[in-house]
């Protein structure tokens with residue numbers, strides 16, 4: 210199994226080259242904008258998030274400006290991302306908490322991030338790995354699905370999967386590996402119709418053509 214895991218890591222790196230920052234498909238400048246874009250990406254595609262953040266970050270580029278924003282205006286700007294009332298409240302509260310506790314700067318640890326509005330463990334992992342180039346892995350629905358199909362874990366709970374994967378991945382490879390699983394899930398191994406016949410991992414995947 211260890212050889213297969215190493216082969217998986219290598220093939221995915223060849224299929225989806227680059228580091229964590231370049232593999233992330235959200236548009237942002239700096240950790241604050243990354244955090245806001247990631248909060249907005251819940252139940253929404255990166256393409257739609259990117260279509261609203263250009264205007265949002267044009268008006269409110271940092272925590273201090275978004276902390277003082279009119280909530281209704283923010284709701285209107287982010288409406289296409291869905292759940293917009295909740296998300297608007299979260300990103301404004303998140304910004305206010307950053308201003309109050311960290312002088313507007315985004316902290317770079319999971320423990321501090323998950324105390325902030327709108328930030329769960331997955332979002333915190335995106336921020337520390339993509340925003341600060343630190344070790345970690347963000348476990349979303351694609352990572353849950355693919356790590357199961359590829360036989361990398363027997364768990365379905367995101368935190369157990371995170372610990373499972375971090376148990377054998379090299380720390381600084383983990384973030385990019387997670388983002389490559391996400392890209393493979395979006396492009397090849399979709400939830401309903403995985404394209405096993407065209408999948409470059411087919412010969413080493415235990416779920417090949419069984420779904």
Ligand code: SF4
Pocket residue numbers: 358359397398399403404405406408409410411414415416417418420
């Ligand atoms: S072979 Fe099929 S199930 Fe396995 S990773 Fe590829 S698309 Fe997914």
